[in-house]
Amino acid sequence: MMQAGKLNKRVTFQAPMHTDTASGGQTELWGNDLTVWGGFRPDRAGEKDGGGRFEASVTGVLRVRGSSATMAIGEDWRVLIDGQIYSIGGIINPDQRGRELQITVTRGELI
Numbered sequence: 001m002m003q004a005g006k007l008n009k010r011v012t013f014q015a016p017m018h019t020d021t022a023s024g025g026q027t028e029l030w031g032n033d034l035t036v037w038g039g040f041r042p043d044r045a046g047e048k049d050g051g052g053r054f055e056a057s058v059t060g061v062l063r064v065r066g067s068s069a070t071m072a073i074g075e076d077w078r079v080l081i082d083g084q085i086y087s088i089g090g091i092i093n094p095d096q097r098g099r100e101l102q103i104t105v106t107r108g109e110l111i
Contacts, residue, residue: 007039009040009082011040011080012079013034016029030078034069036064038063038064038081040063042060059107060104061103061104062102063100064100065100066093066098075088084107085107088105
């Protein structure tokens with residue numbers, strides 16, 4: 001059972017929206033679709049050479065309560081944690097009853 005005290009961060013999930021541009025292309029925008037309490041645990045951090053520039057990344061697990069709204073989150077969404085953008089790598093429903101979701105997230109940026 002998930003303890004409320006461990007859900008100590010407000011996190012905002014954003015779904016991608018695609019709109020047509022005047023030149024006939026498409027642009028991707030993000031909407032703030034869902035804000036909930038979550039618990040984030042960073043698992044690892046690293047750096048790699050990204051073509052002459054170093055890319056730093058942080059990977060971790062975000063836990064949120066299961067609900068009809070959180071069950072709609074897709075792996076093509078992203079999430080804001082402490083104002084930082086994380087991509088969603090995988091979503092697990094550990095008890096298969098929808099009480100909790102464990103979401104693998106990664107933040108990477110060029111430095």
